[in-house]
Amino acid sequence: MNKKKVLLVSEYLNPPYDEGIKKTVYNLFINLDKKYEVQAICRYGFKQENIHIVETNKLFFAKEIKRIITHFNPDTLIYFPFQSSTFASYLRLKILSNYSKNSNSIFIALQPKQLKSWQQNLVKYLKPKIALTPSPTLKKFWDKNGIDAKQIPLLTNLSIFKPLADTNQKKDLRLKYNLPSDAFIISHMGHLNQGRNLKSLIPLQKFGHQVVVVASSSTPEDAKEQSDLKETLEKQGIIIIDRFIENIEEVYQLSDIYIFPVVKENSSIGMPLSVLEARACGCPVVTTNYGSLELFLNNDNNSIVYSTPNSFLEAVNSIKNRENANFKNTMVNTLNDQFYKTISNLID
Incomplete structure (x- = not known):
């Protein structure tokens, strides 16, 4: 049986992985790559065959990105913005989704961002199909705007983070x-x-x-x-x-x-x-x-x-x-x- 195709888009996949968003994106990529046919698009990353490091404008509005997505034709598109739920992140997701209209689009944002009233109103029209967050505040905002949202915990690399074998x-x-x-x-x-x-x-x-x-x-x-x-x-x-x-x-x-x-x-x-x-x-x-x-x-x-x-x-x-x-x-x-x-x- 063919593996499902998953496209992960984020700004950073490059080290150092010393803060929460970068760690979560990296761990998600590594684990998705074990189970699915995965491609990634980022601005900054590391050399790997299925990672596309693309120079682009702030909104990801670029022929190269459209070409990669169209050629890969993913079943699922995951956008995981480093800046979390800014208004620009919703715009990027809309653009990416238009490049891949047959994909199931998932938006992952780890914290709420302050939006102006007119931006909040527009989010109703830019809303993702599915949105995931650990933030109660962001989940509440999405619920209010009719977005299919789920609250999720985050990942911890248990092969690295574990108690000392010897307290000495x-x-x-x-x-x-x-x-x-x-x-x-x-x-x-x-x-x-x-x-x-x-x-x-x-x-x-x-x-x-x-x-x-x-x-x-x-x-x-x-x-x-x-x-x-x-x-x-x-x-x-x-x-x-x-x-x-x-x-x-x-x-x-x-x-x-x-x-x-x-x-x-x-x-x-x-x-x-x-x-x-x-x-x-x-x-x-x-x-x-x-x-x-x-x-x-x-x-x-x-x-x-x-x-x-x-x-x-x-x-x-x-x-x-x-x-x-x-x-x-x-x-x-x-x-x-x-x-x-x-x-x-x-x-x-």
């Missing part, structure tokens, strides 16, 4: 990254900007814990803000690692707690991938009640504590005071199954 390795990892071996380490991964609410971690540092922030790659527009924020946090004793770490799972593994302090809705994807990765590594989590975390994970076997930033210290200490607690049991593996089942049902 924790000190070795701290030595590798030049971090204090006996400190109570609270880590955070993500963009170094004001929207991440990183200043709320300062009281944890002042209390005597060691906060470590691993910064994702940033755009040139973020550079000034990143520099100022980095200086502020470092003055308080917070350690900032702003280089690419190839084995990022090791930072989760050496940590005592992972913290996710984001409150502002558009400052992270609708289900923070770092929380899933931390839990997959057996690291307990303190987090704001962000996006669909509680919907899909609940308290993940009493290993996630939901808190407001004002109560972070109390939440952290409540985990620290649990003697001999085992945080390795997690529901994260079931989320992968839910994600792929949803995608496969739509393709098959």
